[in-house]
Amino acid sequence: MNGAGMADPGQQAHAAVSAAGEVLLSVRGVRKAYGARPALKGVDLEVRAGEFVALLGPNGAGKSTLFQLLTGLFNADAGEVRVCGQDMRVAPVRALGRIGVVFQQMTLDLDLSVEANLVFHARLHGLGGAQARERIADALARLGLAERRGDRVRELSGGNRRKVELARALVHRPSVLLMDEATVGLDPASRRHLLDEVLALRARGVGVLWASHLVDEAEAADRVLVLHKGELLAQGTPAALVAASGCTTLAEAFLKLTGNGQVADPA
Secondary structure, eight states, rough: TTTTTOHHHHHHHHHHHHOOOOOEEEEEEEEETTTTEEEEEEEEEEETTTTTTEEEOOOOOOOHHHHHTTSSOOOOSEEEETTTTETTTTHHHHTTTTEEEEOOSSSSSSTHHHHHHHHHHHHHTTHHHHHHHHHHHHHHHHHGGGGTTTTTTGSSSSSHHHHHHHHHHHTTTOOOEEESSSTTOOOOOHHHHHHHHGGGGGTTTTTEEESSSSSGGGGGGEEEEEETTOOOOOOOOOOHHHHTTTTHHHHHHHHHHHHTTOOOOOO
């Protein structure tokens, strides 16, 4: 709210996008087991256009398994994953073409330049020539990396490497962005900067699923999903989850929901 009690125009625009946003990512009844050990037990979730959804869970909750299914690395034992209406089993190429992803483990080529890494990714998505150059320049400019485009990735800090991965994930203009524990190993300032950059994507209609075990990263989410031992225990706005739990903070609510789940120190 501004000083006159009126909502900020940017916040109003985002609220309108979120309220009217179509479902971009739909997960229904997804199950996955490794032998006799269940990793996901009938998970349902959705992400809409212009929505930032935080998937919170302690280590071992099933977040990484879910992301492996969402990115086509593995198939679910049961259930359905749809991206922009495309069934991941039936039309995996079309579904995956609408997704951008930043994995927990870095996947850049350290010996290539920033720009070369992005060019390679653009070509994988059928982008070349002037179109690829324009999109790469735009992505790097948005993330403050325009002057580092010729530097080898190994010369960059951890925070800037993550920015390059984010730029790469956005070059093909995905509808859905998946962020899997993307701030692991970053200092607090770099974590905050990366989170702010991703939050800003809501204004462009991108649907974001942000997986983390760090509760403070979920404070600004439109919705929070709490995953524990392969099950979604609760979902709602941060304020709604806090109120329903009878706690005073989201961190306390998360601990109450997950029992022995441990919240890592954000620092």
